[in-house]
Amino acid sequence: MWIKKNLEREWFTFFATPAILWQTFFLLVPLTAFFILSFLEKTSTGWILSLKHYELLLNPMYIKVIGSSLFFSLTTTCLCIVLAYPIAYFIAFMVKKAKNILLIVLLLPSWANIITQVYAWFVLLQKNGSVSKVIAALGITSTPAHLLNNKPVIIMGLVYCYLPFMILPLYLSLLSIKKTLLEASADLGATDMQTFWRIIVPLSRNGLFNGILLVAVPAFGEYAAIEILGGGNYALWGSNIVDTFLVAGNYAQGAALTIVGIAALISLIASCLIIYHAIRVIAAFIHQIKPSQRITTESEEGRL
Amino acid sequence: MGSLRLEHVTKFYGNDLVIDNLTLDIQQGQFFALLGPSGCGKTTILRLIAGLESVDSGSIFLGKRNITNLPIYERKIHTVFQSYALFPHLSVFENVAYPLRVRNQPEDEIADKVFKMLKTVHLSGSENKQISQISGGQQQRVALARALVAEPEVLLLDEPLAALDQRLKEQMLLELIDLQEKLGMTFVYITHDQREALTVADRMAILNVHGKIEQLSTPKNVYEFPSSRFVANFVGSTNIIDGTLHRGDKPHTFEVTHKDMGSITVFMQHERNWLVPGSHSYVSIRPEKIKITKKRLSDIDNVLTGIVRNILYQGQSTIFDVEVKDEYIIKVFKQNEDHIPEEIINYDDEVNLYFYKEDAVLLEN
Numbered sequence: 133m134w135i136k137k138n139l140e141r142e143w144f145t146f147f148a149t150p151a152i153l154w155q156t157f158f159l160l161v162p163l164t165a166f167f168i169l170s171f172l173e174k175t176s177t178g179w180i181l182s183l184k185h186y187e188l189l190l191n192p193m194y195i196k197v198i199g200s201s202l203f204f205s206l207t208t209t210c211l212c213i214v215l216a217y218p219i220a221y222f223i224a225f226m227v228k229k230a231k232n233i234l235l236i237v238l239l240l241p242s243w244a245n246i247i248t249q250v251y252a253w254f255v256l257l258q259k260n261g262s263v264s265k266v267i268a269a270l271g272i273t274s275t276p277a278h279l280l281n282n283k284p285v286i287i288m289g290l291v292y293c294y295l296p297f298m299i300l301p302l303y304l305s306l307l308s309i310k311k312t313l314l315e316a317s318a319d320l321g322a323t324d325m326q327t328f329w330r331i332i333v334p335l336s337r338n339g340l341f342n343g344i345l346l347v348a349v350p351a352f353g354e355y356a357a358i359e360i361l362g363g364g365n366y367a368l369w370g371s372n373i374v375d376t377f378l379v380a381g382n383y384a385q386g387a388a389l390t391i392v393g394i395a396a397l398i399s400l401i402a403s404c405l406i407i408y409h410a411i412r413v414i415a416a417f418i419h420q421i422k423p424s425q426r427i428t429t430e431s432e433e434g435r436l
Numbered sequence: 437m438g439s440l441r442l443e444h445v446t447k448f449y450g451n452d453l454v455i456d457n458l459t460l461d462i463q464q465g466q467f468f469a470l471l472g473p474s475g476c477g478k479t480t481i482l483r484l485i486a487g488l489e490s491v492d493s494g495s496i497f498l499g500k501r502n503i504t505n506l507p508i509y510e511r512k513i514h515t516v517f518q519s520y521a522l523f524p525h526l527s528v529f530e531n532v533a534y535p536l537r538v539r540n541q542p543e544d545e546i547a548d549k550v551f552k553m554l555k556t557v558h559l560s561g562s563e564n565k566q567i568s569q570i571s572g573g574q575q576q577r578v579a580l581a582r583a584l585v586a587e588p589e590v591l592l593l594d595e596p597l598a599a600l601d602q603r604l605k606e607q608m609l610l611e612l613i614d615l616q617e618k619l620g621m622t623f624v625y626i627t628h629d630q631r632e633a634l635t636v637a638d639r640m641a642i643l644n645v646h647g648k649i650e651q652l653s654t655p656k657n658v659y660e661f662p663s664s665r666f667v668a669n670f671v672g673s674t675n676i677i678d679g680t681l682h683r684g685d686k687p688h689t690f691e692v693t694h695k696d697m698g699s700i701t702v703f704m705q706h707e708r709n710w711l712v713p714g715s716h717s718y719v720s721i722r723p724e725k726i727k728i729t730k731k732r733l734s735d736i737d738n739v740l741t742g743i744v745r746n747i748l749y750q751g752q753s754t755i756f757d758v759e760v761k762d763e764y765i766i767k768v769f770k771q772n773e774d775h776i777p778e779e780i781i782n783y784d785d786e787v788n789l790y791f792y793k794e795d796a797v798l799l800e801n
Binding site: 310312313315316317318319320321322323326330331334335 | 486487488508509510513514515517519521522523524525534535537538539582583586
């Protein structure tokens with residue numbers, strides 16, 4: 133037993149070392165450096181501890197910017213969930229032979245850089261682009277349509293870029309659901325919608341959670357795509373950070389912005405998890421309050 | 437109410453014919469068994485009744501209602517799946533409550549019915565356990581309770597006991613019979629295990645390929661009077677001797693003459709139009725109906741003589757393989773009735789095999 137446990141530990145160390153080293157040097161160290169840097173202020177006499185770089189949190193403009201980034205991130209994530217479920221469901225349960233081919237076709241665009249993908253949309257949607265020409269030719273508008281520089285088109289672009297990252301984890305978790313469970317559900321009287329909410333969603337929640345992480349986090353930091361499709365009209369947390377670092381050259385201020393952004397994301401995800409668990413706890417409480425009452429009355433009957 | 441009728445049902449999977457023009461009646465309140473080898477289409481029949489598959493042609497009636505095109509969730513037919521198909525994220529209670537929840541029944545009614553049903557299947561006290569925490573036998577009971585709780589008109593059971601060990605299987609068979617009697621519900625039981633089917637069924641259908649019904653009768657009739665070589669071989673084991681059919685000397689008797697073994701006399705209570713003298717016919721004799729002895733007996737209609745080639749001692753009984761003529765083996769079961777048998781039969785002994793003409797059965801096919 134001892135030898136076995138020891139061996140297991142050695143193997144664990146062996147396999148975990150690269151990951152731990154990677155995370156330490158490329159995540160933990162820079163993040164700690166940023167964290168410390170964000171509380172430092174450069175004065176004529178040298179660096180001093182200060183909260184100056186967090187003062188901007190009191191500025192409503194910055195609150196608006198972080199709100200705008202959260203808005204794009206959340207909307208993109210929600211739309212991705214709504215679109216990815218039917219697609220992943222279709223491939224996992226309805227397609228028999230061409231599962232992998234379909235999946236590759238779906239993932240193919242994401243092999244290109246996001247900026248490339250968005251730029252392709254830009255070319256299509258610009259004032260004299262193909263889409264506006266088609267619309268004009270169909271007689272829907274008389275003059276070439278203005279399709280860019282608005283929120284719907286930005287969200288469309290983001291959804292297009294991030295959808296594969298929602299589909300893949302969802303698809304994998306749906307694959308692990310046995311088809312007989314869905315048949316049993318229908319057999320027991322559940323409609324397709326009931327089967328979806330009561331069986332498919334709970335059993336694919338890990339995939340859903342992974343998908344949300346893969347979409348919400350990068351979409352929050354996304355700025356290049358939004359600049360291209362939005363014509364630079366939308367102030368974003370990501371572009372804020374870039375400007376502070378590269379244009380203003382204020383590294384301490386940039387570090388503070390980064391830390392605030394991470395905090396906003398973590399609190400967003402944490403609140404999602406809290407809401408999710410709260411719903412489960414409440415549901416379990418509602419379901420179990422009656423059964424437990426029953427158990428006591430039954431055992432009392434037994435005693436009598 | 438809970439009577440089922442399949443009318444000229446045909447089903448293809450792609451280009452493969454699975455069910456060919458099947459017509460089948462199952463009465464309300466019957467414990468009906470569909471017995472057949474794997475690949476005979478019995479599971480497909482069950483899936484068609486449940487609504488998990490749609491028919492290519494033909495109709496299915498539940499009572500007087502045509503349910504052929506009724507969606508699966510509207511049929512009052514529930515299934516106990518072979519793999520149980522219990523929901524892994526729900527507790528025992530929630531699994532059983534599932535059919536009631538999806539019908540939006542009030543909470544107290546759900547609790548009431550679930551507890552009653554869990555009591556019926558002897559699972560009281562396990563309601564808060566997770567599915568992974570209970571044994572295979574208990575999972576079986578949960579699946580049964582879940583299928584019964586919404587009081588379907590017909591309960592379908594797809595090889596429900598296949599995953600259980602022998603002792604548990606026998607216990608569950610008895611419980612199923614009790615349960616069916618108590619509820620008066622129509623049970624349709626699918627199995628490839630003839631012993632299960634013989635034990636539980638009021639009536640049973642023996643299926644051959646493409647869902648062809650070889651025989652539909654009571655278990656006793658199927659076993660004692662199999663209609664075909666297929667049934668005789670599939671349900672229990674048997675010896676089949678073929679030869680030319682002749683009318684016997686006495687009324688109600690026929691003779692089947694095998695080219696080497698001579699004639700066998702068979703008693704037939706009723707005339708049948710397939711009993712054509714001169715035709716090639718098959719006789720089935722069950723191994724336990726044959727008396728094996730070295731002595732000479734009188735007053736038994738049929739006798740064959742052979743050499744003992746194999747002896748399989750099984751405690752309560754012994755199986756003898758007796759070579760009668762030219763490697764033609766007759767199987768005999770002998771009940772080990774006496775502690776010290778008066779006659780000891782050994783390998784290579786010459787023995788006489790006696791059986792009554794009433795115990796031999798002429799097969800239609």
